[in-house]
Amino acid sequence: MIRSSEDIIIRTVSRILVPFIQLFALYVIAHGHYSPGGGFQGGVILGASLVLLLITYGPSDTRRHISGKSVAVFSSLGVLIYSGIGFICLLLLGNYLDYGKLSGILHVTPAEARSLGILGIEIGVGFTVMAIMFSIFFDISSGGKPPEDEKE
Amino acid sequence: MKILNLIVVVITGAILIYGTMDMPGWGDPDSPASLHVSPRYITKTMEETATPNMVTSVLADYRAYDTLGETTVIFTAGMACILLLRKRRNGHG
Numbered sequence: 201m202i203r204s205s206e207d208i209i210i211r212t213v214s215r216i217l218v219p220f221i222q223l224f225a226l227y228v229i230a231h232g233h234y235s236p237g238g239g240f241q242g243g244v245i246l247g248a249s250l251v252l253l254l255i256t257y258g259p260s261d262t263r264r265h266i267s268g269k270s271v272a273v274f275s276s277l278g279v280l281i282y283s284g285i286g287f288i289c290l291l292l293l294g295n296y297l298d299y300g301k302l303s304g305i306l307h308v309t310p311a312e313a314r315s316l317g318i319l320g321i322e323i324g325v326g327f328t329v330m331a332i333m334f335s336i337f338f339d340i341s342s343g344g345k346p347p348e349d350e351k352e
Numbered sequence: 353m354k355i356l357n358l359i360v361v362v363i364t365g366a367i368l369i370y371g372t373m374d375m376p377g378w379g380d381p382d383s384p385a386s387l388h389v390s391p392r393y394i395t396k397t398m399e400e401t402a403t404p405n406m407v408t409s410v411l412a413d414y415r416a417y418d419t420l421g422e423t424t425v426i427f428t429a430g431m432a433c434i435l436l437l438r439k440r441r442n443g444h445g
Contacts, residue, residue, distance in 0.1 A: 233403045238411065240422075272434070279427050282420055297416040311402040318403060318412040325423050332430030339437040 202341050204258025214256040221249040229326045233315060239322035243329025250334040259342050271335045278328030282321045289317075297321075 205211060222245075229242030254262045286297040294301030299317025300310040308316070376383030393410055403409040411419055 232408050233405055235405065236407070238408055268434075268438070272431075275427055275430055279423055282423055286416075286420070297420070299413065299416075309402075311400055314401040314409075314413055315403050318401065318408060321412055321416065321419070322408075325419070328423050328427050328430075332426050335430050336433045339433055343437070345439055 201343065202255055202258060204261060205256050210256055214252050218249045218253060221252070222246060225249065225326075225330075229322055230319070232322050233318065239325025240329055242322075243326040244333055246326065246330040247333025247337075250330070251337050254334075254338060254341070259338065262338075266334065268335075271331045271338075275328050275331035275335065278324040278326070278331070281324030281327065285317060285320050285324070 225242045225245035227242075228237035228245060229239060232238035232242070250262075250266065253265075285299070285302075288305075289298045289301045290296055292301040292304055297317075299314045301313075302317055303310045303313035306313050306316060376385075380386070393406060393414065397403060397406050397409045401409040401413050403413070
């Protein structure tokens with residue numbers, strides 16, 4: 201069972217670090233076209249920033265910001281974005297996940313539409329990986345029990 | 353009996369090593385695996401997907417269906433963890 205840390209150094213440093221970690225994660229997701237990276241890696245970094253919050257501030261404080269319901273919603277939302285982009289391509293008379301057909305509604309060339317489609321599904325993958333990483337760590341570390349102040 | 357086992361292992365190993373003689377060299381551009389779809393990915397990725405990173409375009413465009421499956425696997429693993437580990441609040445879980 202993880203308890204919140206009383207050490208002011210740990211609390212301050214992790215509070216300062218978390219926004220930078222999340223910014224770097226967004227960079228990794230958005231820059232996947234040009235450098236190593238993408239949805240999986242960026243999602244894991246985002247999840248790691250949430251795990252850092254959890255091991256510093258403890259489960260009950262973290263649960264107040266990230267509820268179990270929002271984790272479930274985010275993880276499903278990622279898969280929905282991914283498969284939804286595929287279905288939009290079907291509606292535009294293309295094959296499933298054939299992003300070239302998105303050029304009709306995005307008003308760009310088919311090659312650029314493919315680039316944007318890749319970005320879209322990377323964002324979906326990032327959502328899912330972030331939520332699932334945090335959810336698995338939270339449930340294993342707390343043994344599945346809800347935090348104390350949620351019991352009443 | 354141990355001698356017999358050793359002989360079987362040595363013969364099998366020798367046959368396997370003999371089999372590797374026919375394999376193409378490490379990173380050989382003329383090997384069959386590198387002649388099928390790889391040249392198309394390498395030469396056409398910029399004009400077809402406008403993505404300089406070949407790995408990303410193969411992962412998320414040419415092999416997008418596979419990546420959808422990977423995402424679903426992660427999603428399913430997380431849902432299984434939630435179902436197995438999380439206790440319900442009313443004490444019946």
